[in-house]
Amino acid sequence: DAKTTQPPSMDCAEGRAANLPCNHSTISGNEYVYWYRQIHSQGPQYIIHGLKNNETNEMASLIITEDRKSSTLILPHATLRDTAVYYCIGPGGTSYGKLTFGQGTILTVHP
Amino acid sequence: DAGVIQSPRHEVTEMGQEVTLRCKPISGHDYLFWYRQTMMRGLELLIYFNNNVPIDDSGMPEDRFSAKMPNASFSTLKIQPSEPRDSAVYFCASSPTHGYSYEQYFGPGTRLTVT
Numbered sequence: 001d002a003k004t005t006q007p008p009s010m011d012c013a014e015g016r017a018a019n020l021p022c023n024h025s026t027i028s029g030n031e032y033v034y035w036y037r038q039i040h041s042q043g044p045q046y047i048i049h050g051l052k053n054n055e056t057n058e059m060a061s062l063i064i065t066e067d068r069k070s071s072t073l074i075l076p077h078a079t080l081r082d083t084a085v086y087y088c089i090g091p092g093g094t095s096y097g098k099l100t101f102g103q104g105t106i107l108t109v110h111p
Numbered sequence: 112d113a114g115v116i117q118s119p120r121h122e123v124t125e126m127g128q129e130v131t132l133r134c135k136p137i138s139g140h141d142y143l144f145w146y147r148q149t150m151m152r153g154l155e156l157l158i159y160f161n162n163n164v165p166i167d168d169s170g171m172p173e174d175r176f177s178a179k180m181p182n183a184s185f186s187t188l189k190i191q192p193s194e195p196r197d198s199a200v201y202f203c204a205s206s207p208t209h210g211y212s213y214e215q216y217f218g219p220g221t222r223l224t225v226t
Binding site: 045049101102 | 115142144152153154156159161166185202204206213214215217218219220
């Protein structure tokens, strides 16, 4: 089973930063943290991943704590189209090429 | 790049009928995955292939389900006979080989309704 903890839901105002937390306290030294999102009626979409350094790409930033027990996905300027379920996949969620999705966080961006 | 292509996008069938879902992965990707998503169980991995070979089918619910990958550009998931509890959205995903890459690219899904 995937051993990550995410809040079931969050709200964010359009244009503001959305900060989505994930707890993965049992993560081992060589396990990455992956983030996906699923917009309604679409397939999941890869966002970003990281090991211990902070990462940034065109979609988001990933901040990983120094002890690696938690991370935060940051959408710097959320738009209505960012409303989706966000999945954090960490310890136990990646194995031999397979992903195991948990329940994720429903992010609602409102005007 | 066209991305992962799935067909049909919607399928409605009667209980007992055979259902075949199709997937074309992204060219050059060595891994192909079949997932199923329901409200009750969330997103579940059914089976995955590496270089056209099934690697892990432990998620396949029962013998009524079968999957094949005859070549690098095509895979099918077949349900025979179908039952109402098979109603779900079925996703196909592919990923390139970079060791164990977990950057998977999902198709739009096939929404299956069995009446």
